[in-house]
Every structure is written in C-alpha cells, then in structure tokens.
Amino acid sequence: MYSKHLSNIPTTRISPISRIIKPSLLHHPTSPAMSTKSSSSSLSCPLTGNALLASPYYNKGSVFTPSERKTFSLNGLLPSLPQSHEQQLSRAYSQYKSKPDDLSKNTFLNSIRSQNIILFYSLILSHLTEMLPIIYTPTEAEAIKEYSHLFRRPDGVFLNIEMSSEEVEEALRGWEKGRKEMFGNTEETEETRYVVVSDGEAILGVGDQGIGGIAIAEAKGVLMALCGGMHPGVVCPVGLDCGTDNEDLRGDELYLGLKHGRISGEKYDQFIESFVKAVKKLFPRAVLHFEDFGVMNARRLLETYREKLPCFNDDVQGTGVVTLSAIMASAKVAEVDVKEMRTLVFGAGSAGVGIADMLVASAVEEGVDEKEACKNIWLVDKNGLLLESTGDDLSPAQKSYAKPDSDWKDKDTKDLTKLISTIKPHALLGVSTVKGAFTESAVKEMAQHVKRPIIFPLSNPTSLHEAVPEDLIKWTESKALIATGSPFPPVEHDGKKFEIAENNNSVVFPAIGLAAVIAEVGRISDGMLVEAARRVADMSPALDGEGKALLPDVEQVRDVVREIAVGVVKKAQEEKLVKKQGVPMDEEKLKEWVEERMWKPEYRELKKV
Ligand SMILES: NC(=O)C1=CN([C@@H]2O[C@H](COP(=O)(O)OP(=O)(O)OC[C@H]3O[C@@H](n4cnc5c(N)ncnc54)[C@H](O)[C@@H]3O)[C@@H](O)[C@H]2O)C=CC1
Ligand SMILES: CC(=O)C(=O)O
Numbered sequence: 271m272y273s274k275h276l277s278n279i280p281t282t283r284i285s286p287i288s289r290i291i292k293p294s295l296l297h298h299p300t301s302p303a304m305s306t307k308s309s310s311s312s313l314s315c316p317l318t319g320n321a322l323l324a325s326p327y328y329n330k331g332s333v334f335t336p337s338e339r340k341t342f343s344l345n346g347l348l349p350s351l352p353q354s355h356e357q358q359l360s361r362a363y364s365q366y367k368s369k370p371d372d373l374s375k376n377t378f379l380n381s382i383r384s385q386n387i388i389l390f391y392s393l394i395l396s397h398l399t400e401m402l403p404i405i406y407t408p409t410e411a412e413a414i415k416e417y418s419h420l421f422r423r424p425d426g427v428f429l430n431i432e433m434s435s436e437e438v439e440e441a442l443r444g445w446e447k448g449r450k451e452m453f454g455n456t457e458e459t460e461e462t463r464y465v466v467v468s469d470g471e472a473i474l475g476v477g478d479q480g481i482g483g484i485a486i487a488e489a490k491g492v493l494m495a496l497c498g499g500m501h502p503g504v505v506c507p508v509g510l511d512c513g514t515d516n517e518d519l520r521g522d523e524l525y526l527g528l529k530h531g532r533i534s535g536e537k538y539d540q541f542i543e544s545f546v547k548a549v550k551k552l553f554p555r556a557v558l559h560f561e562d563f564g565v566m567n568a569r570r571l572l573e574t575y576r577e578k579l580p581c582f583n584d585d586v587q588g589t590g591v592v593t594l595s596a597i598m599a600s601a602k603v604a605e606v607d608v609k610e611m612r613t614l615v616f617g618a619g620s621a622g623v624g625i626a627d628m629l630v631a632s633a634v635e636e637g638v639d640e641k642e643a644c645k646n647i648w649l650v651d652k653n654g655l656l657l658e659s660t661g662d663d664l665s666p667a668q669k670s671y672a673k674p675d676s677d678w679k680d681k682d683t684k685d686l687t688k689l690i691s692t693i694k695p696h697a698l699l700g701v702s703t704v705k706g707a708f709t710e711s712a713v714k715e716m717a718q719h720v721k722r723p724i725i726f727p728l729s730n731p732t733s734l735h736e737a738v739p740e741d742l743i744k745w746t747e748s749k750a751l752i753a754t755g756s757p758f759p760p761v762e763h764d765g766k767k768f769e770i771a772e773n774n775n776s777v778v779f780p781a782i783g784l785a786a787v788i789a790e791v792g793r794i795s796d797g798m799l800v801e802a803a804r805r806v807a808d809m810s811p812a813l814d815g816e817g818k819a820l821l822p823d824v825e826q827v828r829d830v831v832r833e834i835a836v837g838v839v840k841k842a843q844e845e846k847l848v849k850k851q852g853v854p855m856d857e858e859k860l861k862e863w864v865e866e867r868m869w870k871p872e873y874r875e876l877k878k879v
C-alpha cells in the first residue's frame with residue numbers, strides 16, 4: 271500500500287548533496303515555494319557584505335562562491351577557501367555531535383537557524399530521525415521551560431493582553447515590513463501565508479509556560495518548512511502573553527513575560543478577536559494554526575473562528591487526524607470495522623475530545639448517524655467516566671460523549687481496569703499526561719476481550735507516557751498494536767522486533783497546512799481532515815507485515831506529506847472550497863503541482879536585485 275502511493279514519484283536531477291540529503295528531497299533543486307511559476311535557478315538578493323552574512327535567508331557562510339564573494343562585497347569577510355554544501359554539513363554535524371546533551375544540541379541548532387536557514391534545514395533533513403526529537407518533542411519541552419534563560423534573539427511576534435487592537439495590528443504590520451525588507455519582496459515570499467499562534471497555556475504536556483510558549487509556535491513553524499515544504503520566510507510565529515499561572519516562572523527574575531496571573535474572560539476574548547482580525551486584514555491569504563492553548567480555550571476558539579477563516583487547532587484536529595489514521599491502520603491489521611470499534615479515550619481534554627470527534631467525523635462520512643457513533647466512544651477524565659449527571663461540569667464538546675447514568679448504576683466508573691472490563695474496548699488511547707496510567711492489570715484485562723488490543727499512550731513528553739511500549743508488548747504477549755506520542759526505539763520480544771509508530775500530529779499538520787495554503791481554501795473542513803487520515807492509513811507499513819510500524823517512518827515525511835496534501839486538496843475541490851485558480855483536478859498532475867510548491871533547503875546562486 272505504502273509503496274503504491276510513493277512509487278510513482280519521478281526522481282530527477284540528483285545533486286551531489288544527495289549523498290547526505292535523501293534523493294527524494296532533491297527533485298527540484300530550484301523549486302519555488304508558493305509560486306505557480308517556476309523560478310530560475312538564481313535568487314535575487316538585496317543585501318551585500320556584513321548585512322548579507324547576517325541574514326539567515328541569504329547567508330551561505332563558507333559556501334559562497336568566488337563570484338558571489340566578488341559581486342556581494344564579501345571578499346575579506348570570509349576565510350579564503352570556498353567549500354561545498356556537503357563540507358559545511360559535515361562540519362556542522364560534528365559541531366552538533368560535540369554538544370554534551372540534548373538541550374545544548376537544541377540551542378546549537380536554533381543558533382544555526384538564526385545564522386543560515388539552508389544549513390539548518392538541510393542538516394536536520396539529513397539526520398531527521400536523530401534530530402527531530404531535539405528540535406521538537408521531547409527536547410523542545412525542556413527548551414521551552416528554560417525559555418527566559420536560554421533567550422538570545424527573538425523570532426516571531428510578541429503580543430500582550432495589555433495591547434490595544436491598534437497596537438496588535440501595528441506589531442503584526444511591523445513584522446510584515448521587516449519580512450519584506452529581508453526578502454526584497456520576491457515572488458515566492460510575497461506575504462505571510464502561515465501564522466502559528468500559542469498563548470503558552472498547555473505546552474507539550476508541560477503545562478503553562480507563559481511567554482515561553484512562543485517557542486512552540488516557532489518549532490511548529492520549523493516543522494511546516496522542514497516536513498511541509500512551506501518556505502520558512504512565509505511563516506509567522508506568534509506568542510500571546512496573557513500572564514501566567516506558573517508560580518515558578520513568576521518568581522523567576524529572568525522571566526521575560528508579564529508577571530501577573532493569566533487573564534481570562536472578556537478581556538482575553540477581545541484580545542484574541544483583535545489578533546485574528548489583524549491577521550485577516552494584514553495576511554488575507556494566511557492559514558491560522560492554534561497550538562497548545564488551554565483546555566478552556568482550545569476548542570472554543572476553534573469553533574468561534576473555524577467558519578471565519580481557514581484555521582486549524584493542531585492539538586484538537588491534528589492529533590485527531592493522526593490518531594484516526596493509526597486507528598484505521600490498526601483496524602485493518604486487527605480485522606475490525608472502524609465503525610464498530612469501541613474506543614476508550616483516557617484524558618478528556620483538547621486532544622482527547624479532538625480524537626473522539628475525528629472518530630465520529632469519519633464514521634459520519636461513512637454514513638453512520640452521529641449519535642450512534644458517539645455511543646462507541648467512552649471518555650474518561652480525572653473524575654472517571656464522563657456521565658450525564660456531570661453535565662454542568664462538562665464542556666459542550668464533552669457532553670456529546672457523556673453516558674446515561676442509568677447504564678452505569680452499580681458499575682465502577684473510576685477504576686481503569688474495571689472500566690475496561692465493562693466496556694471491552696478495542697482501542698485505549700492515552701492523552702491524560704498521567705505517567706504509567708495504563709497499568710499491567712488494565713492492559714491484561716483489555717487483552718482478555720479483544721484479539722489485538724490497540725493501545726496508544728500519546729501523552730508527551732516521553733516521561734508522561736501512560737505506558738511504555740516494552741511493557742505493552744510483554745503484557746499482551748506481543749498482541750498490542752502500539753503508537754506513542756514521542757519517538758520510541760523498536761522493542762525486541764521473543765526474538766521478534768516490533769517497530770513503534772510515533773503518533774504525533776507533526777505527520778499531518780504540515781500537510782494540511784501546506785494544502786490549505788497552496789490551494790487557498792476558504793476553510794478547513796472535517797471532510798478534508800478525514801481524507802488526510804485516510805491517506806496516512808493507506809501508507810501504513812503495518813499493512814505490509816507483522817511487527818512493522820502503524821504509521822509511516824519519519825524519514826519519509828516529505829513524501830508522506832505530499833501524498834496527504836494531494837488528498838486534502840482533492841477533497842477541498844470536491845467540497846468547492848478551493849479559491850486558487852488553475853489547480854489540477856487529475857491526481858497525477860495534482861501530485862506534481864503540489865511537489866513543485868514544496869520548498870527545499872538548497873543553495874541557489876545569488877544575483878543582484
Ligand atoms: N501525540 C500527539 O500528537 C499529541 C499529544 N498530546 C499530549 O496529550 C496530552 C494532553 O494534551 P491536551 O489534551 O492538550 O491537554 P489537556 O490539559 O487539554 O487534557 C488533559 C486531560 O487529562 C485529564 N486528566 C488529568 N488527570 C487524569 C487522570 N488521572 N485520569 C484521566 N484523565 C486525567 C485532565 O483533566 C484533562 O482533561 C499532553 O501530554 C500532550 O502533550 C497533545 C496533542 C498532540
Ligand atoms: C504534539 C503536540 O502538539 C503536543 O504534545 O502538544
């Protein structure tokens with residue numbers, strides 16, 4: 271299945287650097303980013319001398335050619351001998367390796383990003399499995415906790431709740447002006463196309479990180495370029511500083527954000543409204559990505575803005591999509607019909623309800639009645655199973671899943687093992703941030719009722735996983751079908767190897783974002799999201815044999831992203847949501863069209879403006 275989708279991609283023009291970067295990333299050495307015209311191999315550069323060396327977008331460091339050194343007044347500003355991109359990568363990699371721990375590696379890579387984006391992205395793409403956990407979960411969570419201590423230079427827009435709507439607009443306008451000055455307004459980076467925003471309240475499982483939350487917006491923006499092929503110059507990270515309830519941060523004299531408690535209610539809503547209005551006004555073709563908002567806001571904001579502009583909540587919808595795809599793949603392996611599956615979601619917060627909703631959306635697409643679909647999903651939160659009697663304490667989104675109390679009279683609604691014994695779920699999904707919550711007794715109970723227990727401990731970072739794969743394999747005698755929120759190495763058991771899929775929204779949001787941007791969709795529909803999940807499930811390696819991962823390997827993320835993006839654009843075409851003119855209808859042509867719009871981190875010859 272996997273190869274069916276990935277085989278017919280033409281391999282063309284392999285540059286020498288293909289020894290380091292996968293050939294599939296080098297198909298279009300001169301590819302444009304967001305433009306419909308193909309660009310020439312050169313790039314117009316408005317800068318010279320030290321200003322050029324200081325620009326991460328044009329800087330090539332030791333790779334500047336003799337003629338570029340002459341044209342751009344660089345002679346004397348660099349050591350004499352020009353080197354190749356490969357040599358530069360090799361030097362950067364040995365510097366990276368010399369760093370003593372993961373956090374220092376994270377700092378090192380971010381420092382490269384602020385010096386030279388081609389080097390940064392090409393280095394990571396050549397060591398994706400090794401470096402993704404350093405720039406993303408789990409290490410990024412540590413970096414965010416230390417944000418105010420590690421801070422060197424800002425990247426993105428810092429907005430705070432005390433700003434008037436005029437000031438919010440002015441700050442975003444200032445960002446756009448600086449961006450245009452930097453790029454000299456080239457065709458491929460004409461305007462901001464993707465805005466990632468976080469208010470820092472629920473960061474990667476490590477809670478309220480205040481203004482440090484801007485770093486998750488940066489990291490997700492980096493993944494948009496790295497995995498999604500969005501030109502890094504059209505991505506705008508935004509941090510919304512609304513105060514913090516994290517006492518440690520407030521007590522830290524180096525903390526860089528507002529030192530009062532979080533402001534909520536009307537003032538918060540007005541602040542968000544002025545931000546979204548300014549985004550719509552200043553970046554009319556942008557897609558807005560919400561990241562790591564608190565449980566009281568994530569869903570609510572998505573519902574408020576979903577019909578007003580193309581926007582997306584990654585924790586709710588991205589997690590929902592990737593989990594749905596792993597469930598679809600597991601269902602094929604376990605030979606159960608997804609529509610009939612019983613699912614217990616442990617942790618009924620943003621991610622938990624998002625997953626439940628995606629399961630329902632997919633069942634509805636298959637013709638199942640929405641209420642019936644909800645009956646097959648049980649949500650458990652810190653006070654136990656969600657019941658109708660808990661009504662007032664439940665959010666509107668949670669209420670659809672609350673079970674009638676009459677069905678649960680005399681039954682335990684709190685203990686996980688007992689819940690499993692009553693529900694007999696096919697799938698158990700953990701998004702609770704409770705380390706070790708999937709105990710041996712709970713897992714063994716599950717394995718008594720279904721042939722292939724589908725168990726996904728998805729909480730991040732790694733230290734918060736509800737169970738570790740090794741135990742799940744042992745407790746179920748290798749029957750469990752597993753996916754985890756952060757990466758895990760394969761498990762060896764009884765002489766067999768079991769690959770563990772990383773079920774992280776990073777596989778899907780770059781594709782959904784890319785598709786939404788290049789096709790200029792009016793909104794992001796449930797149909798588009800379900801199609802994204804189907805595309806990923808069709809590429810599941812687990813369909814090719816026992817022990818293989820449920821989800822595609824991270825090393826193939828670019829190819830996978832392209833396939834998903836094609837599906838999403840096609841669905842948007844069916845639903846008449848595509849505003850961009852001339853988007854091909856034919857699948858093969860569409861594939862090429864998407865590929866041509868994926869930015870790749872390769873040096874281009876610089877020419878004077
Ligand atoms: N793998 C992935 O792609 C993603 C993973 N996550 C992870 O999922 C976790 C949850 O994230 P969010 O939903 O955004 O947070 P959230 O705070 O909205 O939800 C967590 C929920 O777990 C509940 N909970 C706490 N203790 C519990 C207990 N003992 N039993 C049952 N439920 C309990 C909380 O009351 C809350 O409703 C985090 O660790 C996050 O990093 C989130 C998004 C994507
Ligand atoms: C992966 C992600 O978005 C989270 O853990 O919040």
Ligand SMILES: [Mg+2]
Pocket residue numbers: 474561562584585
């Ligand atoms: Mg998140």
